[in-house]
Amino acid sequence: MEIQKQLKSHGAWVGKWTFILAATGSAVGLGNIWGFPYKAGTNGGGAFVLIYLGCILAIGLPIMVSEIVIGRRAGNSPVNAMRRVAVDSNTTPLWRFVGWSGIFAGVLILSFYSVIAGICLNYIFISATSSGALSATDQFSNVISSPLNLLFWHTVFMTLTALIVSAGIKDGIGRMVKILMPLLGMLMIFMVIYAMINGDFNKAMTFLFAPDFSNVTSDTLLQAMGQAFFSLGLGMGSIMAYGAYMPKDQSIVSNSFTVASLDTLVAIVAGIAIFPIIFAFSLEPNSGPGLVFVSMLSAFNQMQYGQFVGPLFFILLSVAALSSSISLLEPGVAYLSEEGILPRKRSAEIIAFVAWVLGIGSALSFNIWSDFHLISDRNFLDSMEFITNQVLLPLGGMFIAIFVGWFMKKSLITDEIGAMNKVLYMLWRFFVKFIAPLSVAYIFYRQFF
Secondary structure, three states: OHHHHHHHHHOOOOOHHHHHHHHHHHHOOHHHHHHHHHHHHOOOOHHHHHHHHHHHHHHHHHHHHHHHHHHHHHOOOHHHHHHHHHHHOOOOHHHHHHHHHHHHHHHHHHHHHHHHHHHHHHHHHHHHHOOOOOOHHHHHHHHHHOHHHHHHHHHHHHHHHHHHHHOOHHHHHHHHHHHHHHHHHHHHHHHHHHHHHHOOHHHHHHHHHOOOHHHOOHHHHHHHHHHHHHHOOOOOOHHHHHHHOOOOOOOHHHHHHHHHHHHHHHHHHHHHHHHHHHHHOOOOOOOOOHHHHHHHHHHHHHOOOHHHHHHHHHHHHHHHHHHHHHHHHHHHHHHHHHOOOOOHHHHHHHHHHHHHHHHHHHHHOOOOOOOOOOEOOEOHHHHHHHHHHHHHHHHHHHHHHHHHHHHOOHHHHHHHHOOOOHHHHHHHHHHHHHHHHHHHHHHHHHHHO
């Protein structure tokens, strides 16, 4: 009865595809649009893709299923979900600190993610009005050198995120993902068709997918594993929070597989959309973040109808960013509202404000704080990214796998997973208990030792 009350207080997804769209939106972000294609192209192309898919199956899916199992079992925010399932499994409630770690990581990520997403919003208008008088490099320098400009767009994006989350599960997040994710799909299809017609499609396909094992190094596996883990948004409580709103008649395993497949598909399609244009205009394909803000704008300035295609591309980026940002804010909001500490709307406003204040440091990292190092040689933004992506998230994912694999009662797990092929179940248990936590531990170890 208590679980049902909690579900009513938050709401539940309406329809099977709402959870899938929301979870996919949580996973799909700016990293998918340029991060995956760039890493694939510089790590053996098709060879990297195969390794990445193996990591999704061996690490990503087992941990994703684990997070959803915990979330739906408790019907609570990540903090209370970990605590309640731990108590029901006759183990220490201190496991709730894994939930706290996820919420903390989500707020930190949102703080700098909003600044980058704000630049994407800004570029919608820049790409529509750019005449080519300024080089794309100079244009980007102008954007990031102005603290007021960065803070304005940072504020706009954070406000949009808070408004959506404050409206609730059904009327806010649920309604928006039904709009945002189909829009994301349509924009990506348009960009792919445009790239096929106007770009160097053959060269892009060779760059992305021709297996070149000579470029595969010991670091390639680490990059593929890291991309698989972080791309799915695991370890930050988002998937666990979304799992709490999943109706009991839906299959956790099949939904998880669908989300992982869609997330991977978006990453691959992004490469198919971007690189034909990059190669058609003889631009540098491995320029990292500059691939989006410098190389792509340079291409739009040169191409026919660039002032129409450019804004669509940056709308695509902004939609991907927004679908991820709402999932970063939701776990903390869910906790405050279900505890009765604050109403949902006020919870969203306060946590968003905290993230906004932290984001000021990231915005200033591009200009007046560029020489301020918070951690060793990292500026404020890079420090936030390091703390979250390389410390909190891998630790969170590893402990979730350990908890489900070694401490959570089998009866609770089977109640949530339901009817499942015995061989598949045993295989999943093996990967959760051994492969996933050891793999994440290995990534963590290699980053520090």
